Every structure is written in structure tokens, then in C-alpha cells.
Amino acid sequence: MKKVGNHTSFSRILIFCLALSLSFSLASYAQDTAAAGTEAETAASAGAGDPVKGKELFNSLCASCHKLDGKSTGPALRGVADKHDREWLYKWVHNSSELIKSGDPVAVKLFADNNNVTMTAFPQLSNQDIDNIMAYTSAPAPAPDVNTPGGKVVVQESGASNNLILGALVLVLIVLVVMLVLVNRTLRRVAAANGVEVAKQDSTISLWQAYARNQFLVLVTTILLILTGGYFLYGYLMQVGVDQGYEPIQPIHFSHKIHAGENGIDCKYCHSSARVSKTSGIPSLNVCMNCHKNISEFTGSKDSTYVEYSKEFYNGEIQKLYDAVGWDKSTQQYTGKTKPVKWVRIHNLPDFVYFNHSQHVSVAGVECQKCHGPVETFEVMKQHAPLTMGWCINCHRETNVKVEGNDYYKKIHDELAKKYGVQKLTAANMGGTECGKCHY
Amino acid sequence: MKAIYKIAFLVCVSAVATSCFDKSRPNYQYFPNMYEAVPYETYSESSAFRNGKEGQLPAEGSIPRGFSPYEYENTEEGYELAKANLKSPLDSTEVDMGKGAELYTIYCAICHGDKGDGKGNLAKREKFLGIPNYKERDITEGSVFHVETYGKNNMGSHANQLTQKERWQVAHYVMKLRSEL
CATH class of the missing domain: 1.10.287 (Helix Hairpins)
Incomplete structure (x- = not known):
């Protein structure tokens, strides 16, 4: 049994x-898979105007200075139709400065409240057009975004699960x-x-003892160990002073992926001195403010799969910029209270080597990505290249120099090509590997 | 048995030495005094100045070499005056459309579009709204230069990214785009 x-x-x-x-x-x-809340329906057409046509007009004419919610160059326009008489609004839009000059008390006060900035006159807009715009601005504000806080909760929940x-x-x-x-x-x-006997391990000499008694094997292993040790030691010593992959935490989280990648802003828009000077330049905050005066909130995109942090996180980083540059979002004015941002330098060549950005960017026309890697995909900036001398020299040997259309130096280019017996001159042929070019 | 411990120790040491690269810190350096500059480097910290920075504002009243004073003020009247009176100082040999196009592509096209139709990438992605088509606006080379210098409405000043001459090159290119629209 x-x-x-x-x-x-x-x-x-x-x-x-x-x-x-x-x-x-x-x-x-x-x-977790429970459905998210449905989106609030857009308001039915209010009054006489057509909000769809109004939106078009608003986006093309008004939106450069007005936002629906929140102050921009001009005041927020949501619900403006209820604040003023319609006839008055027609006059204001057609020519506001005339209305101010006529001494209309409402107009004068509005003008003063908005830092005395004159609104562009739009005589080309018909009363119907203005009605359309008013219909668009009268639409109630969309319900607070259901998805965003929900999304955050989901993230936390999935972390918990x-x-x-x-x-x-x-x-x-x-x-x-x-x-x-x-x-x-x-x-x-x-x-x-x-009554079954379990087989026991036999007590002959162990493998290790056998190995230790064989002197030849021990000798071979020792040599192998010394060689691999030497290999790793060499590798370790050679990477001292090389900062490839260095990815420090910056005081303001700036995503190159969003700015240069998704929005496609040229590198040189912000790093403008790379064209004309030795350093590529960390943009001063006024360059940030060229766009962020208007963009005060992260809105993501329709396919916001590229976003690695939450909307709140990015908004917080924009707020950090405002604090540093002393910009008051609510009044749309500079407060004058600034504090410098202490960026952490990533790419840093030793003092004994000279490097000039303008020579490479403007003269040679080298793409920024050639040395800095696919920065437009980096959420956090890091050093892509090793920046060692071997790496520099290698590029100088491989890169052809554009001599076409440079007739002034044609003779010397031809002679150099003849001397080196090449069809296309490389940077090295032009003296790009001479010690004194970079070390002096 | 001692040999086993030694081997294990060696393996551990080499693993630690090769694998522990903290990417948030710069690496060790040989002879750092040859790496770090004695004079001030761009953006470096320096105790020589009161605010501890190398980057100092120029002395008050100093102007860059080759700079000519710009007399129009950053007001509505200044804009109108510049639109009416300001003319480009560049003669026909100095106007370089290639250069203007290159600069326009870097600094303007992101909003105003490659053709100046107000449909740049930021406008398409609805980050900026209401960017006018150049054709729809009454602009002159003087007013373009004025706006590049001071900015207007939501557009910021581009005077620190472009020199005066470069701004004129761009203004000429903008007027060319406008005529082609």
C-alpha cells in the first residue's frame, strides 16, 4: 500500500x-481598466454667432494677444460678451484707440488696466464676424480635465499593484x-x-584538490588571470578623465526631446553663439521667455506618448523658470526679482586643448548631432561622445572638406590634393592633425 | 582554499572598478591641474567678482564694436516711426539672401513658417496662435527690423541672438517672402 x-x-x-x-x-x-470619465459636451451655439467660425477667427486674429482663460498681452476673453454692451464691443474691435480718444470711461479704464497697450484695430471684421468671435468666447470653460488627475492616480495604482x-x-x-x-x-x-538506501556521495578526492595538485593547470590559470587582470586594469585606467554618459541633474528640468524633438526648434535658436563664438552658449533666460511668456503651461500633444513626466511636473519646471527670471504670470509683468540658474556644465574639454564651436558649426557646417548625439531624443541631456583626442582625430581624418565654390583657395587645394594623392581633401590633409592646431 | 578567496576578491574588485560609473557625477581626472583652467572660463564661477560669476554685465554705457545706436523707442509711436522712416543701411552688394534665409530658418520659421505664411511648426502644434501671414500685415523693412529688435505682442526680442547686420539680412528676406506670398 x-x-x-x-x-x-x-x-x-x-x-x-x-x-x-x-x-x-x-x-x-x-x-484599473475602468473607463475614464466622458468628456463634457461643448456648449450649444449661444446667441446669434457661430462659435466654429468664431474659433477660426479668434485663433488667427485674436490669439496672438488674448487667451480665453488667463491674461496674456491683453485680458482674458472668456465671457467678454457679458461684460460689455455689444455695440460698444463692435466699436472697440473696429478701432479701440478712437474709442479711448473719445473719452469713453470704460475704454479709458480698460486701456489703463492693460499697461496702455493699444489693441490692433480690425476694421475688416464685420459685426457678424465679431458676433461669431463672441459666440466662441462665450462658450463655458471645459470641465477641469478629468483625464489628468485620473491618469496620475492610475500611475500610482499601477505602481502599487x-x-x-x-x-x-x-x-x-x-x-x-x-x-x-x-x-x-x-x-x-x-x-x-x-527500506530504500539513498546513494551517498563517494568520498574520493574533490575536483578542486585534483586541480590544485596539477601544477601545469595552475600555471596556465595564473597566466590567464594576469592577462585578463591586465586587460581590465588597462580599460579602467583609459577611461579615467572620460565623461561619456555624464548626465547630471540640472536645476531646471529641460527636455531637449520636447523642445528640439517634438517642437522642432533649431539648436541654434537657443545656442545662438555656437554660430559665432568659441562656446556654444547656454541660453540666457530671456531666450526661454521668448516662447514661455506665452506658453505658461505644458499642454502635451495629441499623441503624448513622448511625455515621460506628468503635466504637473512640467508646469512646475516652467514655474521655476518664471521664479528665476522674475516673471509674474498673473500680471504678465517682470517683477525685477531674479535669481540666476546654476546650470551644471556637462561637456568640458581640458584646459590644454583648444576647441572652437564657430569653426565647426559655421565654417565646416558640422551638424550639432555629429558630436552631441541625437540630442532631440534626450529627455535629460548627457554627454554622448567620449571627447577624447582619438575621437577628435578620427573625425578629422574621415571628414572631407568642402572646397567647392571656394575659388580663392583653389590653387592651394589642388596642390594639397596632389601632394597627398587624394581626390577629396580631409580635415587632416589641411593640417587638422597637427599638434599645434589644438594644443598651444 | 585561500586561492579561491583571492580569486573571488580579484573578480569583485574588477567588477566594482568597471561597473560603478555614477552618471550624475563627472569621472576622476589625471592631474586635474592640467584640466582646469587658471583663467576664467565661460560661465565659470570666480571669486574675483562680487556676485561670484565670470559672466558680468558690460559697464554701463558701453556699446559693442560695430554697433550703431538705434534711435526708435520701444513704443507704439516708435514702431510707427520706424515703419515710416527706417531704411536698411545695407546696400545691394551687402544683402545676402542666402544668409538671410539661413537665419530666418533658424530664428523665425519655427513660428512664421518657411514661407512666412504664419504656419510654422509651433503654430501647427497650437503652441502659438494668431501668427499673421506676412501678406496680411502692413509691414516695411523698417518695421520688421524694429520688431526683431524689440519684439511685439507675444513675440520676444531677438536682439541678443542676432546682430544688427544679421537682423537687417533677415528683414530683407522677410520682405522677399512677403512679395512672394
Whole structure:
């Protein structure tokens, strides 16, 4: 007769517990897929105007100075139709300065409230056009974005459930180990009960002792160890002073991926001195403000798959910029209280080597990406190239110099090509590998 | 058995030495005094100045070499005056459309579009709205230069990215784009 294990054995209880906990974790995970809230319907057409046509007109004519919610160059326009008389609005839009000059008290006050900036006159707009715009601006503000806070919660929840899964896995592992021990013990007990001898390890000399007695093997291993040790030591010493992959945390999180990648802003828009000077230039904050005076919030894009942080995070970073440059978002004015941003320098050549950006960017026409890597895909800026001398020299040897259309130096270019017996001159042929070119 | 410990120790040391690169810190340097400059480097910190920075504002009243004073003020009247009176100082040999196009592509096309139709990438992505088509606006080379220098409405000043001459090159290119629209 075969021996059957105890029905209420420890291992069975454990398995049951495991099954129970796993089923719970699955249930809690399934809740994440609950549908997000539906979007609020846009308001039905209000009054006489057509909000769709109004939106078009608003975006093309008004939006450069007005936002629907929040002050820009001009005041916020949502609900403006309820604040003023319609006839008055027609006059204002057609020619506001005339209205101000006529001494209309409302117009004068509005003008003063907005830093005495004159609004561009739009005599070309018909009253119907203005009605359309008013219809668009009268639409109620969209309900606070349901998706964003929900999205954040989902992220947190999935983090929690990840932990749960990890915990469950650890539990499973522990249970498995315990089960293994139990099974082993049971098997031994069964074996002992049935009188089966468990084979024991034979006590001949161990493999290690055999190895240690063979002097030839020991010698070969020692040589191998010395060689590999030397190889790794060389590798280690050669990377001292090389900062490839250096990715420090900057005081303001600036995403090159969003600015240069998604929005496609040219590198030289911000790093403008790379065209004309030795250093590429860290843009001063007024360059940031060229755009961020208007863009005070991160809006993402329709396919915001590229976004690696939350909307709140990016808005916070824009606020850091405003604090540093002393910009008051609500009044749209500079407060004069500034504090410099202490950026961390990433690319830093040693003092004993000379490098000039303008020579490479403007004269040679080298793409920024050639040395700095695909920066437009970097969420956090890092050093892409090793910036070692071998790396510089290699590029000088491989890069052809554009001599076409440079007739002034044609003779010397031809002679150089003849001297080196090449069709196309490289930077090295022009003296780009001479010591004194970079070290002096 | 001692040999095993030695081997394990060696492996550990080499693993630690090769794998522990902290990417948020710069690497060690040989002889740092040959790496670090004695004079001030661009953007470096320096105790020689009261605010501890190498980058100092120029002394008050100093002007860059080759700079000519710009007399129109950053006001509505200044804009109108510049639009009416300001003329480009560049003669026909100095106007370089290639250069103007290159600079326009870097600094303007992102909003105003490659053709000046107000449909640049930022406008398409609705980051900036209401960017006018050059054709729809009454502009002259003087007013373009004025706006490049001071900015207007939501457009900021580009005077620190472009020199006066470069701004004139761009202004000429903008007027060319306008005529082609």
C-alpha cells in the first residue's frame, strides 16, 4: 500500500493561501481598466454667432494677444460678451484707440488696466464676424480635465499593484523553497520507511584538490588571470578623465526631446553663439521667455506618448523658470526679482586643448548631432561622445572638406590634393592633425 | 582554499572598478591641474567678482564694436516711426539672401513658417496662435527690423541672438517672402 501524505499538511495550507492572495491581486489589478470619465459636451451655439467660425477667427486674429482663460498681452476673453454692451464691443474691435480718444470711461479704464497697450484695430471684421468671435468666447470653460488627475492616480495604482505582484512573487518563491524542503524530507521519510538506501556521495578526492595538485593547470590559470587582470586594469585606467554618459541633474528640468524633438526648434535658436563664438552658449533666460511668456503651461500633444513626466511636473519646471527670471504670470509683468540658474556644465574639454564651436558649426557646417548625439531624443541631456583626442582625430581624418565654390583657395587645394594623392581633401590633409592646431 | 578567496576578491574588485560609473557625477581626472583652467572660463564661477560669476554685465554705457545706436523707442509711436522712416543701411552688394534665409530658418520659421505664411511648426502644434501671414500685415523693412529688435505682442526680442547686420539680412528676406506670398 502506498503512503498518502496528511490532508491537512502545512504545504497544502500554504498553497491555498497563495492561491487566495493571487486571486485578490488579480482582482485589484483588473479595476484599473475602468473607463475614464466622458468628456463634457461643448456648449450649444449661444446667441446669434457661430462659435466654429468664431474659433477660426479668434485663433488667427485674436490669439496672438488674448487667451480665453488667463491674461496674456491683453485680458482674458472668456465671457467678454457679458461684460460689455455689444455695440460698444463692435466699436472697440473696429478701432479701440478712437474709442479711448473719445473719452469713453470704460475704454479709458480698460486701456489703463492693460499697461496702455493699444489693441490692433480690425476694421475688416464685420459685426457678424465679431458676433461669431463672441459666440466662441462665450462658450463655458471645459470641465477641469478629468483625464489628468485620473491618469496620475492610475500611475500610482499601477505602481502599487506592481509592488503587490512583486510581493506575491517573493511569497511564491518562499513557498516553493519551503515546499522543496518538505518534499525532500517526505521523500527521505518514505525511502526510510520502505527500506530504500539513498546513494551517498563517494568520498574520493574533490575536483578542486585534483586541480590544485596539477601544477601545469595552475600555471596556465595564473597566466590567464594576469592577462585578463591586465586587460581590465588597462580599460579602467583609459577611461579615467572620460565623461561619456555624464548626465547630471540640472536645476531646471529641460527636455531637449520636447523642445528640439517634438517642437522642432533649431539648436541654434537657443545656442545662438555656437554660430559665432568659441562656446556654444547656454541660453540666457530671456531666450526661454521668448516662447514661455506665452506658453505658461505644458499642454502635451495629441499623441503624448513622448511625455515621460506628468503635466504637473512640467508646469512646475516652467514655474521655476518664471521664479528665476522674475516673471509674474498673473500680471504678465517682470517683477525685477531674479535669481540666476546654476546650470551644471556637462561637456568640458581640458584646459590644454583648444576647441572652437564657430569653426565647426559655421565654417565646416558640422551638424550639432555629429558630436552631441541625437540630442532631440534626450529627455535629460548627457554627454554622448567620449571627447577624447582619438575621437577628435578620427573625425578629422574621415571628414572631407568642402572646397567647392571656394575659388580663392583653389590653387592651394589642388596642390594639397596632389601632394597627398587624394581626390577629396580631409580635415587632416589641411593640417587638422597637427599638434599645434589644438594644443598651444 | 585561500586561492579561491583571492580569486573571488580579484573578480569583485574588477567588477566594482568597471561597473560603478555614477552618471550624475563627472569621472576622476589625471592631474586635474592640467584640466582646469587658471583663467576664467565661460560661465565659470570666480571669486574675483562680487556676485561670484565670470559672466558680468558690460559697464554701463558701453556699446559693442560695430554697433550703431538705434534711435526708435520701444513704443507704439516708435514702431510707427520706424515703419515710416527706417531704411536698411545695407546696400545691394551687402544683402545676402542666402544668409538671410539661413537665419530666418533658424530664428523665425519655427513660428512664421518657411514661407512666412504664419504656419510654422509651433503654430501647427497650437503652441502659438494668431501668427499673421506676412501678406496680411502692413509691414516695411523698417518695421520688421524694429520688431526683431524689440519684439511685439507675444513675440520676444531677438536682439541678443542676432546682430544688427544679421537682423537687417533677415528683414530683407522677410520682405522677399512677403512679395512672394
